[in-house]
Amino acid sequence: MLGKNLLMTPAWLPWWTGLALLGLLSEASPVKADPLLDDTTKWSGNFDLRLTIEPTGTEGGVDSGSQFRSEQIPDSHEMITNQADFGHGNDEARHDESGRKRILVQPSPEVLQKVARPLNILFILADDLGYRELGCYGQRLIRTPRIDRLAAEGVKLTRHYAGNAVCAPSRCVLLTGKHPGHAFVRDNRSTPPEGQLPIPAAEQTIAELLQAEGYATGGFGKWGLGGPGSSGEPLKQGFDRFFGYNCQAHAHSYYPGYLWDDDKRIPLTNKPPVPGHAGLAKAADPNDPASYTQFKGTDYAPDRIHAAAIDFLRTNRDRPFFLYYPSTIPHVALHVPDKELEPYLALGWNDPPFTRSRGGYTPHFTPRAAYAAMISRLDTEVGALLDTLDELDLADDTLVIFTSDNGTTHLHDEVDYDFFASVGELRGLKGSLYEGGIRVPCLVRWPGRIEAGTTSDVLSGFEDWLPTVLAACDRAPPPDLTTDGHNLLPALAGQSLEPRAFLYREFGGYGGQQAVWSGRWKAVRQHLRKGPAATELYDLEADPGEATDLAADRKDVVARLEGIMAREHQQSAEFPLLGLDGDATK
């Protein structure tokens, strides 16, 4: 019953000679290409090809077996497959008609990995890292050699805007591709006992879309979009794997009592756990370093999170993956191991102790050194992730994106943003829709597709990553998905495009704010919780520090940008902007 046939090609001929001959000579034996290899797939290098030959029986049935054969493609050989050559797309080839033989050309696993390997995504998100806190963005005191090298290997964006001015709403924009006038989560909101307001099941995240395409999806770090068991928890929003903090408040301590390993709480060995918020003991001498030892633990959560992410890379080296790495660094509290502090202590900075005795984040004896050491620690982690891609021979097949969820914190006792010039010439800090709160560093590397060492001033934001990542993976967004984002790939590759019409932000927190960017102009409104607020207008090309309000001189521009604000703000029952909506909760 098992009819068998094997296509024999003399060893000195390239493998496809036999197929071409077969296609030409034997009408009864069309050749079918594997659908995984489309007509633009480029085959090169030295690898095995596996041919499966299935003789077919009578119409409507397959009376066959299969055999495999390997052919070595010469090292120097390179060809572009053409589906027509294989009969793919030819109706005759698709149907197993009586008497015809069907031949499947299937690449061996090595071929798939080497040739048709889908793109991987590594998305690294810093927490509260300001626009000028990396060497490649002008930082002079904090060392970030590995992230700077990433900039040298890819493109540096100079007008990239986080999803919002604080953690949770910024991440919601990133993962769902909707700007804050349409996004579900528009402010931080805790949901006891642990976690933040969950994104609903109906929301589609980047992870969900890639998971449906067969990607391994892992999140490692801080979540903040839905507590354990809620509709928003990572395992229900497209992640196969999660390791880290579910809850943003829990993430204020780097030496916690536990972390989440998928849906299980796993204990850490900090005995006792170090709180994120506590003061010096009443009797403690603020000038004695020993007074601060109570804020040091033994089991540093970033070590655990980083190890789990590296493990995810190794586990999935043969599968396409989406690795989302939302680090908790450099968000306070100032918790960093001594060994990472030492290089900065050696610099002998004037570094007065942060001595808070009650409330707020935990104090530190050398807060400037601690903050710098935390950012350098993140830099080391980024370096190790990139080194692992190199080691696994995946660097060329991986799109790497590095950015931050909002600007530098406004907590000056904790973080001396003046000393570091954390946001440089920009106005505002975390929580503000002025530039310093929301314009963030952003680096993108894709060898062969993005030119190394380039800079782009394309106006862009977190909503763009969902369509950009899908486009990079050669996938279209599902028809029922509405996104406010743009595919950035052409711009990242250096093509000049029609400028984007606008970028929109709103934020119910810190008094209620709205902002619109369009070309050189930016309109911003504050205090929207109190009522309709005056619109300020800045020319960011001439005035990046937003010092001179031009609203009175350019009423035409103000009117146009206010029109965009009105159009893009969709009322939210959860997060009303009272000055615009009235009190939607009444």
Ligand SMILES: [Ca+2]
């Ligand atoms: Ca943040």
